[in-house]
Each structure stands twice: as structure tokens, then as C-alpha cells.
Amino acid sequence: MSCAKYKVSKTTYQRKLPSKSAQEKFIFITKDALKLFPPTGKPFNLQLGEKEFKANIQGKSCQCMGPDKPHAHYYLEGRGLKKSLPWGKFSEITIRKISEGKYSLSYR
Numbered sequence: 001m002s003c004a005k006y007k008v009s010k011t012t013y014q015r016k017l018p019s020k021s022a023q024e025k026f027i028f029i030t031k032d033a034l035k036l037f038p039p040t041g042k043p044f045n046l047q048l049g050e051k052e053f054k055a056n057i058q059g060k061s062c063q064c065m066g067p068d069k070p071h072a073h074y075y076l077e078g079r080g081l082k083k084s085l086p087w088g089k090f091s092e093i094t095i096r097k098i099s100e101g102k103y104s105l106s107y108r
Helices: 019-024 032-034
Strands: 006-009 012-016 027-029 046-048 050-062 071-078 092-099 102-107
Touching: 006 032, 012 019, 012 032
Parallel strands: 046 102
Antiparallel strands: 006 012, 012 092, 027 071, 046 050, 050 071, 092 102
16 A cells, blocks of 8 residues: 555555544545445445454544534444454555445455
8 A cells, every 4th residue: 555544446445544543443434435335324245354244334424624614524334343353453454345235344
């Protein structure tokens, strides 16, 4: 991966995770990466090693840029996913679209 914090293609989202993400156990999805995933809230299958999770992209309203610039932040959500990742022991994630509704997540 290049020195950029993230990279998006038609089938792949790569991201360096800031320490805050590891501490709070979340994977931020950039707005331009949303096109890779089903619509917000719609479930998809996410493969992590031998395990498969029902996952989705969630949006959360935010005013971190002030009340005059409301917007949303997006993140990956999946039941049991947070417990299955070794948070703090990796610094990059890659999410690949395998087929419609099926994705894989890897880390290093």
C-alpha cells in the first residue's frame, strides 16, 4: 500500500487504521468507498479467515466540522466481528468485493 491513508478501487478498499480506530474498535469507511458496498444498512456477507459474518455499513450523523456543516461518518458493523479481530495487532485492513453481497476482510 502506498503512503496514503486509504485506497479505493472498484473491488477493494484498503485503509491504514489510526490508533483511535484500534482503541475504539471500529473500521471507518470513507464516503468515496461507499460505492463499493451495498446501501447503508443493507446486510452483506463478510468473510474473515474461516468465519463469515453478516455485516453492513452504518452511518452516524456528525457535526465535528461545526453546526453549519452537518454530515455523516460511515463505519463497518457486524455482529461478532469486533470480537474476532485482534485490535492493536494490525495497522491495515483490506476489504475485497468477491461477488454481489459477498466480501472478504484481511489485515496486516
